[in-house]
Amino acid sequence: MIPSRLHRAASAVSGHRCRHRHYTRSLASARSTHLKTKPFFDQVDEQMKQDYPEQYERYTESKRAYKLRKQYEEARVDSFHVDAVSPVPVAPGKKMMFQERNGNMEEKMSKSWSLDHQGEQNEVPWDKQIEQQQDLIPSSQVEETIPIAETPKKEDNMNRGKKSSIFSSISKSALSFQDGDSSTTIPLAELFPTLYAKESSSDYVTSSSVDTTRAINPEMMYDTRQFDAYREAMTAVMSHEKMQRTLSKFEKKDETNVQLIQRLKEWVLSDHRVIDTDVVGDRWKNLEKHWREGWMVGGASSLMEGSDNEPASNVMKSELKAQNQLFQSTLLHDADGENDQDGARDPQTFNQIAQLLFTALGRYCAERARSVPMEVAWYKIKESGLVLPKDTISTYLYVVGTMGMGDSFRMTSGDEEKKDSNESSISEEVVTYHDLAMKPSESSISLRVKAFASKGDAKTAQELLEAFKKTIDDDDDNKEAIRLRTYLPILKQYCESNDVGAALAVFKQMQSISTVILEPENYVLLLASIAENGYFCKNSPPIQGISDLGLDNESGPELFNELVSEMADDVLEISSASASRLHNALAVGFKGRPENNLKEMHPLASMPVSRQPAESNEVVACRISLDRSSGICPVTNAQQRLLVLEPSQRRQLHDDLLSLSRDQFVKFAGKREDESPERAAEELQKFSDWLDDRDGEPFTAILDGANIGYYMQSFDKGRFNYHQIKFMVDTLEERGENVLVVIPNKYGYNSFYTSKAHHQQLDAAERTIMNDLLRRKKLYKVPPRCLDDFYWMLASVSDQVSARKGVDLSVPNDDPSGRWPGVRPVLISNDQMRDHKWELLEPRLFRRWYGCHIVNYNFTAFVMDECVDGNEVFFSQADFFSREIQGNPSGCGKAWHFPVSDWDLEDRFVVRL
Numbered sequence: 001m002i003p004s005r006l007h008r009a010a011s012a013v014s015g016h017r018c019r020h021r022h023y024t025r026s027l028a029s030a031r032s033t034h035l036k037t038k039p040f041f042d043q044v045d046e047q048m049k050q051d052y053p054e055q056y057e058r059y060t061e062s063k064r065a066y067k068l069r070k071q072y073e074e075a076r077v078d079s080f081h082v083d084a085v086s087p088v089p090v091a092p093g094k095k096m097m098f099q100e101r102n103g104n105m106e107e108k109m110s111k112s113w114s115l116d117h118q119g120e121q122n123e124v125p126w127d128k129q130i131e132q133q134q135d136l137i138p139s140s141q142v143e144e145t146i147p148i149a150e151t152p153k154k155e156d157n158m159n160r161g162k163k164s165s166i167f168s169s170i171s172k173s174a175l176s177f178q179d180g181d182s183s184t185t186i187p188l189a190e191l192f193p194t195l196y197a198k199e200s201s202s203d204y205v206t207s208s209s210v211d212t213t214r215a216i217n218p219e220m221m222y223d224t225r226q227f228d229a230y231r232e233a234m235t236a237v238m239s240h241e242k243m244q245r246t247l248s249k250f251e252k253k254d255e256t257n258v259q260l261i262q263r264l265k266e267w268v269l270s271d272h273r274v275i276d277t278d279v280v281g282d283r284w285k286n287l288e289k290h291w292r293e294g295w296m297v298g299g300a301s302s303l304m305e306g307s308d309n310e311p312a313s314n315v316m317k318s319e320l321k322a323q324n325q326l327f328q329s330t331l332l333h334d335a336d337g338e339n340d341q342d343g344a345r346d347p348q349t350f351n352q353i354a355q356l357l358f359t360a361l362g363r364y365c366a367e368r369a370r371s372v373p374m375e376v377a378w379y380k381i382k383e384s385g386l387v388l389p390k391d392t393i394s395t396y397l398y399v400v401g402t403m404g405m406g407d408s409f410r411m412t413s414g415d416e417e418k419k420d421s422n423e424s425s426i427s428e429e430v431v432t433y434h435d436l437a438m439k440p441s442e443s444s445i446s447l448r449v450k451a452f453a454s455k456g457d458a459k460t461a462q463e464l465l466e467a468f469k470k471t472i473d474d475d476d477d478n479k480e481a482i483r484l485r486t487y488l489p490i491l492k493q494y495c496e497s498n499d500v501g502a503a504l505a506v507f508k509q510m511q512s513i514s515t516v517i518l519e520p521e522n523y524v525l526l527l528a529s530i531a532e533n534g535y536f537c538k539n540s541p542p543i544q545g546i547s548d549l550g551l552d553n554e555s556g557p558e559l560f561n562e563l564v565s566e567m568a569d570d571v572l573e574i575s576s577a578s579a580s581r582l583h584n585a586l587a588v589g590f591k592g593r594p595e596n597n598l599k600e601m602h603p604l605a606s607m608p609v610s611r612q613p614a615e616s617n618e619v620v621a622c623r624i625s626l627d628r629s630s631g632i633c634p635v636t637n638a639q640q641r642l643l644v645l646e647p648s649q650r651r652q653l654h655d656d657l658l659s660l661s662r663d664q665f666v667k668f669a670g671k672r673e674d675e676s677p678e679r680a681a682e683e684l685q686k687f688s689d690w691l692d693d694r695d696g697e698p699f700t701a702i703l704d705g706a707n708i709g710y711y712m713q714s715f716d717k718g719r720f721n722y723h724q725i726k727f728m729v730d731t732l733e734e735r736g737e738n739v740l741v742v743i744p745n746k747y748g749y750n751s752f753y754t755s756k757a758h759h760q761q762l763d764a765a766e767r768t769i770m771n772d773l774l775r776r777k778k779l780y781k782v783p784p785r786c787l788d789d790f791y792w793m794l795a796s797v798s799d800q801v802s803a804r805k806g807v808d809l810s811v812p813n814d815d816p817s818g819r820w821p822g823v824r825p826v827l828i829s830n831d832q833m834r835d836h837k838w839e840l841l842e843p844r845l846f847r848r849w850y851g852c853h854i855v856n857y858n859f860t861a862f863v864m865d866e867c868v869d870g871n872e873v874f875f876s877q878a879d880f881f882s883r884e885i886q887g888n889p890s891g892c893g894k895a896w897h898f899p900v901s902d903w904d905l906e907d908r909f910v911v912r913l
Helices: 004-013 020-032 039-051 053-061 063-075 105-115 126-135 153-159 193-200 224-238 241-253 256-268 277-298 314-331 347-367 372-384 390-402 426-437 442-454 458-474 484-496 500-512 520-532 556-568 576-589 647-669 678-693 705-709 722-734 764-775 788-797 836-840 843-853
Strands: 174-179 182-187 620-625 701-704 739-743 751-753 759-761 779-781 826-828 854-858 874-876 886-890 893-899 907-912
Touching: 224 241, 224 256, 224 347, 224 372, 241 256, 241 347, 256 347, 277 314, 277 372, 277 426, 314 347, 314 372, 314 426, 347 372, 347 390, 372 390, 372 426, 390 426, 390 442, 426 442, 442 458, 442 484, 458 484, 484 500, 484 520, 500 520, 520 556, 520 576, 556 886, 556 893, 576 620, 576 907, 647 678, 647 788, 647 843, 678 788, 701 705, 701 722, 701 788, 705 722, 705 739, 722 739, 722 764, 739 788, 764 779, 788 826, 788 843, 843 854
Parallel strands: 701 739, 701 826, 739 779, 826 854
Antiparallel strands: 174 182, 620 907, 751 759, 854 874, 886 893, 893 907
């Protein structure tokens, strides 16, 4: 039975599972378990024979390779050791030569594997084992010994007293067997095409980029997944045309830079750390300690030392300088401890090129929303002590802040224990680097707050945020704005730890900051936390510290009503997930109460619609469907109201439309030197003044002329049809409405180009309709190059001061003339108002306006002036009740109905305590 680790290594040889680096690690791990088995190599050969028959045939044709393999099988060794590339076992008593571009590769590999055998002194040397086996074999069967080539004396000194590996060092280019005067050479790329295919695609991942002078130390290797992503990204950066030109300039500038750049490439693409993690960690602990002491004593501003041009902390400068010196002295030395040539050790040039590479890598990851490569990149930046440019620091901060980043690196030694909660994550380290090199910002403080809160330390996170907020308040020139993302981790942590008083205090502070835009989920989070702790129950104790928050109620259903009233002023609806969350929280909080019939439901289950009327004192938290014609809740019997625009809100919407018309004028009409964007606002204001100043009956129905004229005119002979407009006007006037038709300017002439770019000429009947409307002052032509949308929307909210004379134009439910009830004027249009420009309006005002004023229609389209007999307009009247959060009297309390975004329009989540 082949052990699993050896099986994975065997699969690696044939290129099925991983590249040579994974293969090396698998065998290294297997070696550590002291699994000594000959069938493993037999299975390797069997896989090669099945998957690569031609290469295997060439391999077996080598007489020398066969004899060496035969000798290995006869040796029946008790342990094994393999090289980083080839699994072929070789007895040390035979000569095996490997061709390599790098002349000292064999020496380096020998050093590497010699170091790997420290501590194995108790085992019998391989050469002795083979000699013992040879003593048992007849002399006629013993192969003539070919001495191993001499190695440099330095290697002999290094390996003195150490056990040699049974495998010779192997090149990454070819493997050669010498038998007397003849030799056989097999390129490894032919033996293992899968292993070498990916590496050959890059100019940078070559044999010279692998640091073979170091023994394989799992503790110094990066996580495989992280390094693979990093190498792919860095290779793409280095192979970019612009980076190639930049590196070429450095090489042409000074010949010594060629060797330096080569060293840099080897380090950048090496999967080994140069500096031990403990050394790097201690230095960053010093920087973290300096940061904490700074803001705890004097706030974020105390971290700034030096002039405005050099705000970086002196402590940080000294630490990075020391780290860079240690790194340069470690990396830019030969294995024998002697210095490289002076040109290859230019620290300034080395750091400059490294900055370019890691800056480009940061942009690469940010543009592609990839954070995993930067985990390895960040450690390389730390161990090298690089001083990054400000824009690069901001890029790294953006990546770790918006895409997330795991904790510091896990080793490949198999240790999967979780990191201690006191250890800094990568995001915290990037924040420390940012805040010590630059001025602390809301982005960096937000990440720091998130880190504290994730460790359960919401109090420290809040203290940090307060210190930063104080620096903003004290500095009039500081334009930083604290946003929701900075406060939210603190609120969540307090809620999760059931510290309701602290959560409520933070929430009230969030409400007081204009730049913190609260979302429905934030309100539900707080309400659910309070509900789960039973503070909404009758006769429940007051929440600790609530008396200092300015609330009128300290607990009970009254507190729920007060908080939801604030919520209704701020948000319009919730999601079904929030409804389920609030339902379950109330079920937990009211558990065991006589008035409670609620039961917890699965968070992902769909909430059923309830129709059974509840008792007057029963706790209600369920889904209901309102009667569209009456607006009455079937469970609580509460009557829903139509919430109309207040006079102040109508004026605000009026002013917003003027501002929006100015902003949209250039986008819609294009730029002209002889026209100012102010023209759009001026023309719209003229229209508003005309509505206020005109005498006569006030308009009660505004018609979107273009929408009605083109209604159902998509057939071949379709056109802008004035007959349809007249049909709509006549119908509304029969119902007692006074209409105003608003049309774009071009449709007020006898000929024009339609929306399909077809030229249209009005016939005599159409011209008569147009002129009649103009004569009766019921047709308004929007000025050229102006959007008609703003005009009919403004007309619907105009006060029409002179015409109305202060009279309310709303129609009651029992109007004797049969007019549909609701506010006036109404807007007749099928426009769904989905244009992005309406998103610029305040959501509550827009929804309230849309629900109160928009009336949709339907009729059979005209063909020229002809229509079917009995043609009739069907209207879909404006909302009878508002689709907003609202509370209405019900039984012994107040019933709150929440519109739910992913439920039907008439469905609500109702709560009554």
